[in-house]
Amino acid sequence: xxxxxxxxxxxxxxxxxxxxxxxxxxxxxxxxxxxxxxxxxxxxxxxxxxxxxxxxxxxxxxxxxxxxxxxxxxxxxxxxxxxxxxxxxxxxxxxxxxxxxxxxxxxxxxxxxxxxxxxxxxxxxxxxxxxxxxxxxxxxxxxxxxxxxxxxxxxxxxxxxxxxxxxxxxxxxxxxxxxxxxxxxxxxxxxxxxxxxxxxxxxxxxxxxxxxxxxxxxxxxxxxxxxxxxxxxxxxxxxxxxxxxxxxxxxxxxxxxxxxxxxxxxxxxxxxxxxxxxxxxxxxxxxxxxxxxxxxxxxxxxxxxxxxx
Amino acid sequence: xxxxxxxxxxxxxxxxxxxxxxxxxxxxxxxxxxxxxxxxxxxxxxxxxxxxxxxxxxxxxxxxxxxxxxxxxxxxxxxxxxxxxxxxxxxxxxxxxxxxxxxxxxxxxxxxxxxxxxxxxxxxxxxxxxxxxxxxxxxxxxxxxxxxxxxxxxxxxxxxxxxxxxxxxxxxxxxxxxxxxxxxxxxxxxxxxxxxxxxxxxxxxxxxxxxxxxxxxxxxxxxxxxxxxxxxxxxxxxxxxxxxxxxxxxxxxxxxxxxxxxxxxxxxxxxxxxxxxxxxxxxxxxxxxxxxxxxxxxxxxxxxxxxxxxxxxxxxxxxxxxxxxxxxxxxxxxxxxxxxxxxxxxxxxxxxxxxxxxxxxxxxxxxxxxxxxxxxxxxxxxxxxxxxxxxxxxxxxxxxxxxxxxxxxxxxxxxxxxxxxxxxxxxxxxxxxxxxxxxxxxxxxx
Numbered sequence: 101x102x103x104x105x106x107x108x109x110x111x112x113x114x115x116x117x118x119x120x121x122x123x124x125x126x127x128x129x130x131x132x133x134x135x136x137x138x139x140x141x142x143x144x145x146x147x148x149x150x151x152x153x154x155x156x157x158x159x160x161x162x163x164x165x166x167x168x169x170x171x172x173x174x175x176x177x178x179x180x181x182x183x184x185x186x187x188x189x190x191x192x193x194x195x196x197x198x199x200x201x202x203x204x205x206x207x208x209x210x211x212x213x214x215x216x217x218x219x220x221x222x223x224x225x226x227x228x229x230x231x232x233x234x235x236x237x238x239x240x241x242x243x244x245x246x247x248x249x250x251x252x253x254x255x256x257x258x259x260x261x262x263x264x265x266x267x268x269x270x271x272x273x274x275x276x277x278x279x280x281x282x283x284x285x286x287x288x289x290x291x292x293x294x295x296x297x298x299x300x301x302x303x304x305x306x307x308x309x310x311x312x313x314x315x316x317x318x319x320x321x322x323x324x325x326x327x328x329x330x331x332x333x334x335x336x337x338x339x340x341x342x343x344x345x346x347x348x349x350x351x352x353x354x355x356x357x358x359x360x361x362x363x364x365x366x367x368x369x370x371x372x373x374x375x376x377x378x379x380x381x382x383x384x385x386x387x388x389x390x391x392x393x394x395x396x397x398x399x400x401x402x403x404x405x406x407x408x409x
Numbered sequence: 410x411x412x413x414x415x416x417x418x419x420x421x422x423x424x425x426x427x428x429x430x431x432x433x434x435x436x437x438x439x440x441x442x443x444x445x446x447x448x449x450x451x452x453x454x455x456x457x458x459x460x461x462x463x464x465x466x467x468x469x470x471x472x473x474x475x476x477x478x479x480x481x482x483x484x485x486x487x488x489x490x491x492x493x494x495x496x497x498x499x500x501x502x503x504x505x506x507x508x509x510x511x512x513x514x515x516x517x518x519x520x521x522x523x524x525x526x527x528x529x530x531x532x533x534x535x536x537x538x539x540x541x542x543x544x545x546x547x548x549x550x551x552x553x554x555x556x557x558x559x560x561x562x563x564x565x566x567x568x569x570x571x572x573x574x575x576x577x578x579x580x581x582x583x584x585x586x587x588x589x590x591x592x593x594x595x596x597x598x599x600x601x602x603x604x605x606x607x608x609x610x611x612x613x614x615x616x617x618x619x620x621x622x623x624x625x626x627x628x629x630x631x632x633x634x635x636x637x638x639x640x641x642x643x644x645x646x647x648x649x650x651x652x653x654x655x656x657x658x659x660x661x662x663x664x665x666x667x668x669x670x671x672x673x674x675x676x677x678x679x680x681x682x683x684x685x686x687x688x689x690x691x692x693x694x695x696x697x698x699x700x701x702x703x704x705x706x707x708x709x710x711x712x713x714x715x716x717x718x719x720x721x722x723x724x725x726x727x728x729x730x731x732x733x734x735x736x737x738x739x740x741x742x743x744x745x746x747x748x749x750x751x752x753x754x755x756x757x758x759x760x761x762x763x764x765x766x767x768x769x770x771x772x773x774x775x776x777x778x779x780x781x782x783x784x785x786x787x788x789x790x791x792x793x794x795x796x797x798x799x800x801x802x803x804x805x806x807x808x809x810x811x812x813x814x815x816x817x818x819x820x821x822x823x824x825x826x827x828x829x830x831x832x833x834x835x836x837x838x839x840x841x842x843x844x845x846x847x848x849x850x851x852x853x854x855x
Contacts, residue, residue, distance in 0.1 A: 161530050161810065162638050162851030194502065249674045269827050356669065357616050357823030361816060374501045375816035376846065377508075 129133035155384040159377070171386035181362040182385060186392070188273065189364050193341040196277040201333060203281065203304060204288035210327075211289075214298040234283060238350040241279045245352070267355040276347045284340070288333045295329035296322060325347070331404045335397050342393045345370070365389040447538045448741050452746070456741035460485020463739050463746060466493040467518035469567065469729065469761040470695070479746060482754070488746060496520065500527075500812055503734070513736035515743040519564060520729045521555035522619065525635070525809040527732065528558040534733040535561035539744040547752050551801045554768040556730050558809075562729030565751040566767035568691020568759070571797035572623060572713050572726045575697070578786070579707040580609065580682045588711050592655045595686075595714045596681040599664040602685055609683050610666035611676055614659070616826050618818035619727060620688075624652045626805045627724035628716045632840075633808045637693065637855045640808065642844050644836040650718055653832040658834060660825060661833065667826070676700045690711060690726035691794035695763030698784050705783070710790040712797060723800040723816045728767065765794060772798060810850060814843040 155172050159165040176182055210216055211223055229237065244251040245266040252263050267274040299321060307317050345366040352359040352367075361371035365385060373382035465472070465488055476488045491514065500523055506512045507530075515598060526531050535780055541562040547553075552566035552737040553847045576588060584605045589595040599611035614620070630648020634641040643649070659665050666684055668674045679683035680703035687693065697704060713723050730753060733743045749755045752768060760766055760777065771777050772795050781787045808814050821842055822835035830838075 118500065160849065160851035161526075221850040246674075249677070276660060353669070353672075355827075357827045360820040360823075362820070375497065376503075376813045377509075378849070 112330040151383045151387055154380050155387055157380050159380060161377075168380075172381050173388070176384050176388050177380065179262050179351075182365065182368060182388075185362050185365045185368050189344055191344050192273060192277060192344065193338060196280060197334065197337040197341060199277070200285055200337065201288060201330070204285050204333070205292055205330070207285065207289045208292035208296060209322065211293055212322070213314075223289075226289055229283050229285070230287040232283070233351060237283055238279055238347045241275075241282070242351055242354050245275060245351075267351065267358060269339070269358050272351070276344070276351065279347050279352050280340075282346075284337070291329050292326055295326040299325045327404075331401065334379045334400060334404075338397050338400060339393055342389065342396070350370060424439060443465050447745070448540065450540050450543070453540065453741045453745045456739075457483045457486060457745040459593075460487075460808045461739055461742050462487040462489065463515040463737075463742050463834065464489045464491060465516040465518075465731075465746065466491050466499060466514040467516075467731070468492050468495045468499065469518055469764070471759040471764045472518075472750065473812060474581055474758050474762055475750050478754065478758055479749050482749075483745075486742065486746075493843075497812065497816065503527075504532075507734060507736060510736060513734045515733065515737035515739050517732055517734055518567065518729050519732045520727060521552065521725070522622075522811045522815070523558060524564055524730060525558045525807055526812050527734075528561065528563040529809045532734055532736075533563045534735050534737070534740060535563060536565065536733065536744065536747075537562050539733075539740060541565065547769065548767050549769055549798055550803075551725050551798065552728060552730070554730075555725075564732035565747050568692055568764050569767040569798060570692050570725050570727040570765065571794055571801055572627070572688055572690055572724050573790075573793050573797050574686060574688050574711045574713055575693060575708055576686040576711060577679075577682055577684075577704065577707050578709045580685045583713070584609075589714045590712075591718050592714045594714055596655060596658050596664070599659055600662070603664050609685060610678075611659070611664060611817065612686050613666040613668040613670065613678060614826075615667055615669045616819050616823040617670060618815035618822075621652070621818070621822065622807070623724045623726040624656070624688075625649045626802060627713060627722050628652045629722065629802060631804060631806075632635050633806055633811075635806055636811055638851070639855075640847050641749050641765060641855055642808075642847075644840040644841045645833070649836055650833065653836060655716075657825075657832045670751050680704050681708075687831060690728065691765040691797065692727065694765075694782060694784060694790060706786050708783050709788055710793045721800045722802050723797040724805070725801055808847070809852070810843070810846060813846055814839070817842045817846075 113405065120126075156167060156169060157165055158168045158172065161308070207226055211219055216222055232240075242250075247253050247265040247267070252266060255261065256263055264271060266272070301323050304317065307321060312320070343366055344364045348359050348363045348367055349370070358365075361375070362368040366389070369382045369385045369389070372378045372385065376382075444656055460483070463486070465476070467490065472490060476490050480486060480488060493499045493514075500519070503514070503517055503519075506514070519533075524533075544565070545553075548566045549569060551571070552569045556562055556566055565655040574588070580586075580587065580602070586598045586601060587594070589598050595611065602609050602611055622632075624821040625644075625648045628648035630646050630652065632642060632644045632646055632649050666678060668678055668684070675684065679687070679701045681695070697708060712721075716720060731747045733740060733747065737743055750759070756766055756768055756771055760771060766772055766777075778791050778795060779789060780791055782790045818839060821838035822832065824830040824838070825832040825835040844854045
């Protein structure tokens with residue numbers, strides 16, 4: 101107590117006297133925030149600033165680097181390849197995310213219901229695919245999809261059927277959706293399940309006393325309780341869909357004619373910079389896509405917030 | 410909760426940009442445009458004796474033995490042989506290193522089709538300044554003209570790939586197929602084979618830019634012409650049309666196995682007879698021996714099928730040079746290694762290990778021509794390859810941005826393999842994509 105006392109008095113005393121003390125206090129604050137700000141500026145702001153700077157220039161094989169202002173952005177907004185990629189991931193988002201979240205919700209409710217035999221095993225088994233690296237998972241599925249040497253091919257041989265080729269242009273997006281669903285159902289299940297665990301037992305007891313059925317408990321207690329978690333899972337999934345890269349990139353070697361170099365926006369940015377040396381335009385595509393992702397995710401969040409109110 | 414969500418969003422949006430920006434941060438845009446001062450043969454020799462250390466990026470397997478014997482001859486020189494990826498992967502790494510200005514190797518393996526892109530990008534040292542002019546007549550005309558870009562010499566030919574028809578004799582005998590001498594006969598053989606055994610295909614093809622351009626080359630097409638910064642594209646010229654017309658039949662009637670080259674399924678198919686032929690460069694034997702042991706004794710080599718009966722036209726497929734990136738610091742030493750590997754003692758070592766030479770002396774030597782290949786049932790396969798090398802159609806050139814063009818080949822021509830698009834339309838789309846890129850890069854394209 102005696103140790104803590106004097107500084108407090110000093111501080112209040114000096115603060116009353118005016119500006120010099122205020123300035124010192126300001127510096128003290130900065131000293132605390134400084135290390136964070138330095139790291140933040142270095143790892144977050146600097147790369148973005150660099151990408152923005154890059155996007156304002158253009159480097160050509162003939163003529164070198166020149167400042168082009170917003171030309172790259174203009175090109176991005178009128179680039180059919182870029183927008184076809186955006187369209188593809190949007191379609192993916194609209195179909196795959198609801199399916200995946202519905203499955204995750206179903207599994208989470210099943211585990212939480214307490215009626216499941218071998219609950220712990222089931223939970224781990226569903227979560228397991230998330231622990232498999234995306235690259236390995238995709239390779240594995242790629243082998244299964246093979247209509248000549250893979251599982252599909254073997255099935256065709258064994259049963260004399262002719263299953264459609266999962267790597268054909270019509271089915272490729274669904275095939276990728278299947279891989280992503282397999283990978284992330286467990287992860288989303290865990291988010292939802294942990295939210296369900298926080299529901300106080302007393303609510304269920306009250307529902308029992310009131311004579312509520314199982315479905316009614318789900319509708320009136322469980323679902324409202326995990327709305328926040330569901331929103332988080334949705335936003336993660338939106339971001340994940342827009343950033344789709346690993347799966348198409350690996351399947352590309354199996355289906356080079358189906359998965360184009362502009363299949364998803366990320367893949368497009370990647371091929372622009374790594375096989376075309378169009379770093380500036382690639383940075384532009386990345387920035388536009390980043391903004392687009394932020395806007396969509398924010399819109400979803402706003403909508404959810406409005407509904408909550 | 411609210412604050413958390415917003416933070417989450419912000420983080421996510423930033424993460425997207427950061428990940429990309431971080432990847433890009435490695436790629437600056439400094440131009441290393443130092444003028445090169447001429448180096449004499451004596452200076453190269455004294456550099457070799459003085460010693461030092463050089464880094465070589467290459468994936469060609471026989472270079473390992475070359476490095477060993479090179480170091481034995483010049484004990485003070487240390488060569489770090491690095492496999493930085495095959496083909497495009499290595500070019501990506503090299504381009505990034507050059508752009509960043511650090512980590513650039515002293516010597517790099519670059520395929521002929523990719524050389525103009527690096528040379529015009531001012532990334533390579535003109536070897537004329539190191540005495541490459543003295544090597545005139547050492548190399549076969551095809552490869553030697555391939556390393557000459559815009560008046561300079563930007564690499565020394567390491568190997569070449571005059572094409573030939575590799576066929577599985579066992580399969581041909583079983584189904585009583587004659588070895589096709591024209592592409593028309595080739596298509597007929599494809600039909601007959603696939604009808605006799607629905608699992609067997611004449612060859613595999615999933616759309617390969619190198620193969621397509623080589624066949625257009627053989628058909629006498631000249632779809633790319635380059636004059637300084639002026640580029641002309643015509644993938645609907647006589648040769649391209651001839652190729653597209655014939656190859657379309659194989660694709661439409663599903664007579665080519667939908668298996669990518671160099672895949673596991675490919676090696677398997679070459680071994681078990683379900684892929685019956687390959688029309689490919691003369692560097693293939695070493696790959697067959699190591700990759701398809703099951704095919705030993707079954708395969709044979711014949712001249713390429715012709716577009717006109719009785720013709721003798723051939724084309725190159727692949728092949729690489731060794732080049733010296735400008736940013737490298739040991740030009741004289743690097744050139745010493747280049748010369749040793751491509752025109753000196755290294756050539757013999759490489760041939761003994763299965764490489765196909767690009768030097769006149771070796772191609773004409775009796776020992777080389779008379780070599781019997783146990784893999785090909787004792788056939789003197791080099792005779793076929795050497796003849797093919799002499800028959801390569803002259804006047805071909807690649808685009809100065811062929812690496813990029815090839816990377817979008819499957820986006821465009823690939824459509825012909827998986828949808829109703831015709832090969833001719835695919836080639837047209839490829840031409841448009843390449844022309845657009847060329848214009849973007851500042852070339853005059855028409």
